[in-house]
Amino acid sequence: MTYKKMKILxxxxxEFSYKALSSLLENEFExxxxxxxxTSKFNADFHDLTPLAKQYGVPVKYRTKDNEEELISFIKEKSPDVIYCFGWSHILSNTILTLPPYGVVGFHPAELPNNRGRHPIIWALFLGVKQTASTFFIMDEGADTGDIISQEIIKIENDDATTLYQKITRKALxxxxxxxxxLQKNKGNxxxxxxxxNEGNTWRKRGKSDGKIDFRMTSKAIVNLVRSLTRPYVGAHIEYGTEDVIVWRVENETTIFDxxxxGKVLEADEKNGIVVKTYDGAIRIIEHEFKILPIKGDYL
Structure with missing residues (x-):
């Protein structure tokens, strides 16, 4: 039995948006x-979707600061059965949410109703959460509060932002x-x-100060901070002199320095990295953007 194709806007x-759109097109959804x-300075993992849309002949409308009415007109013109909103940092108006008969499907990489809100992959890694989820839901006027249509649990093991992003993406696709x-087979039902x-919690928006490495933190907290902000995100940073130095990868150092x-630099060389004292031990900085290495005895 064949079904009438569902129209998706x-x-x-x-980056996740690009892969999701590509999957839909490759699987011949309309x-x-x-x-x-x-472009976007706000999204560290920004990806240009335009070439993919052009390849498949999908009409494109760009969002600007004040073109809400243009977007609404574009949606009405395309008359979609459903809207998929994946990887979007702007609030959709109630007008847009109520336009498609099947609703607007949103995505949140967390185990809703827990961990609603901002930066879920980053917070999960920094806080040492043991599992997260890939969750799709029908968007309402709340923040990640709509009815869930698909949720898959994902274990967090020795992951950083790169590997967890990849895990979630594979499951989500x-x-x-x-x-x-x-949705297509059952006409949205x-x-x-x-x-x-009233259940769950909401994570707040992170700021630049949340990415600062303070060596008065424990070694575990610093390791978690760095792994949570590594690529595709902006990286954790050290305030060194007048500059912010990005740190991409660190390891816990087992030698005791009571x-x-x-903040004291205990070792520093190009080959073996930079060992720095923390509150309860030390960490070794493996991948970083120091232009000039600090020297043993310096303070970070």
């Missing part, structure tokens, strides 16, 4: 339009194909799990 602007941005087939808006103050 896609909204997104990051994408009738794309809303994206030409499979989910997208599955629930898209269900699929099972949903209603979130209790009688040294936090």
């Amino acid at each position: 896609f909204i997104g602007t990051v 994408v009738v339009g794309l809303i994206t941005k030409k 499979h989910q997208i194909v599955t629930f898209s087939e269900d 699929i099972s949903k799990i209603v979130q209790d808006k 009688n040294y103050e936090p």
Whole structure:
């Protein structure tokens, strides 16, 4: 039995958005339009979706600071059955949320109703959370509070931002194909799990100061901070002189240095990295952007 193709309008602007859109197109779902941005200083993992849209002949409309009415007109013109909004850092108006008959499907890489809000991959790694999830839901006017249509648990092991982003992406791409087939087959009528808006927690927006390495922190906290902010994100940083030096990878140093103050450089060379005293031990900085290496005895 064949089903009438569901018309999808896609909204997104990051690396995950690109892979999700690519998967939909490769699986021959009908994408009738794309809303994206030409560039973004806000998203560290920004990805230009335009070449992919052009390859498949998908009409594109760019978001600007004040073109909400243009976007609404574009959506009405394309008359989608459903909107997919994956990797978008802007609030969608209630007008847009109510336009498609099947609703607007959003994505949140966390175990909703827990860990709603901003920067879920970064916070999960920094806080040492043991598992997260890939969650798709019907968007409402709340922040990540809509009815869940697909959720898969993902274990966090020896991951950093790069590997966890990849894990979540692999799982999510499979989910997208599955629930898209269900939506298409059942004309939008699929099972949903209603979130209790009084349950769970919401993570706040991170600022630059949240990425600063303070060697009065424990070694574990510094390792978690660095792994949470490594690529595709902005990197943790050390304030060194008048500059912020990006740190991409560190390791816990097992040698005990009880009688040294936090921040003291204990070793420094190009080959073996930079060993720095922390509150309860030491860490070795493996990958960094120091232009000139600090020397033994310096303080960071």
